[in-house]
Amino acid sequence: MRQSLVMGNWKMNGSRSEGLALANAIAAGLKDGDKGIAVCVPYVYLSDVQGATKNTPLALGGQNVADQESGAYTGEISAAMLKECGCTYALVGHSERRSYYGDTDESVATRFCQAQKESVIPVLCIGETLEERESDTTFSVIDRQLNAVIDMAGIDALANSVIAYEPVWAIGTGKTATDDQAQEVHQYIRQQIAAKSQVVADKIQILYGGSVKPDNAKAIFAMPDIDGGLIGGASLDAASFLTIYQSI
Ligand code: PGA
Numbered sequence: 001m002r003q004s005l006v007m008g009n010w011k012m013n014g015s016r017s018e019g020l021a022l023a024n025a026i027a028a029g030l031k032d033g034d035k036g037i038a039v040c041v042p043y044v045y046l047s048d049v050q051g052a053t054k055n056t057p058l059a060l061g062g063q064n065v066a067d068q069e070s071g072a073y074t075g076e077i078s079a080a081m082l083k084e085c086g087c088t089y090a091l092v093g094h095s096e097r098r099s100y101y102g103d104t105d106e107s108v109a110t111r112f113c114q115a116q117k118e119s120v121i122p123v124l125c126i127g128e129t130l131e132e133r134e135s136d137t138t139f140s141v142i143d144r145q146l147n148a149v150i151d152m153a154g155i156d157a158l159a160n161s162v163i164a165y166e167p168v169w170a171i172g173t174g175k176t177a178t179d180d181q182a183q184e185v186h187q188y189i190r191q192q193i194a195a196k197s198q199v200v201a202d203k204i205q206i207l208y209g210g211s212v213k214p215d216n217a218k219a220i221f222a223m224p225d226i227d228g229g230l231i232g233g234a235s236l237d238a239a240s241f242l243t244i245y246q247s248i
Pocket residue numbers: 009166170171172173174209210211212230231232233234
C-alpha cells in the first residue's frame with residue numbers, strides 16, 4: 001500500500017504574515033501521527049514556516065530548485081539551501097516554470113538530480129497542454145518528459161521521487177480532468193515505469209494536479225493509480241486544503 005501525499009503549492013501568493021497564518025492553521029488541523037501532507041512555500045518564507053511548523057506533521061517543499069550545486073548563478077536557490085530551510089520536497093518542472101521561465105526537459109532532469117544529491121525528494125511535474133491533448137499527443141508528451149529524467153537519473157532514482165501529473169489545461173482553470181481521464185494517464189505513467197522496474201512502479205507516488213477542490217478530491221483520489229494531489233488555488237485556504245487532505 002502506497003502512502004498517500006497531498007501537497008499544496010502556494011505559488012507566488014500571500015505575504016509573510018499570511019503564509020505563517022496559513023501554515024499555522026493547517027498544522028492546527030492535523031493530529032500527531034498524520035502523514036503525507038506538505039506545502040510548497042515561496043523561498044523567502046521557508047524559514048519562517050519551518051519555524052512555525054517544527055514538530056508538526058506538515059512537511060515543506062520548495063517550488064523549484066537550481067540545476068547547479070552552487071556558485072555564480074544569480075537568483076537561483078540550491079538543493080542544499082532548501083534542505084537547510086527544512087524542505088523535504090522540491091517541485092521540478094512545474095508547467096508554469098516550463099512555459100514562462102524556459103525550464104526544459106533537460107534542465108528539469110538536472111534539477112531532479114541536484115535535489116536528490118541533497119536528499120530532497122523531487123516532485124517531477126509532467127503533463128500535456130490542451131493543444132497536445134487535442135492532437136492526441138498526450139502519451140508522447142508524457143514519455144518525453146518522463147524519459148528525460150529516467151535517461152539522466154536512471155530508473156532506480158525514481159524510487160525516491162514523486163511524480164505529479166498535471167494536465168496544463170486543468171491548472172488554475174477550474175477544469176478538472178475527469179476521474180477516468182486522470183486515471184488513464186496515471187496508469188500509463190505507472191506502466192511505463194513498470195516496464196523498466198516493477199519495484200519502482202509499485203512504490204512511486206503519482207499525484208494528480210489541476211483544479212483539485214474539496215468537492216472533487218474524493219472521487220479523484222479513489223482512482224487506483226492516483227496517490228494524492230498537488231493543489232494550487234485550494235491550498236491557499238486552510239479549511240479547503242485540510243478537507244482535501246481528509247478526502248484521501
Ligand atoms: P490549481 O494548481 O490547483 O490551482 O489548478 C495546481 C498546480 O499548479 O500545481
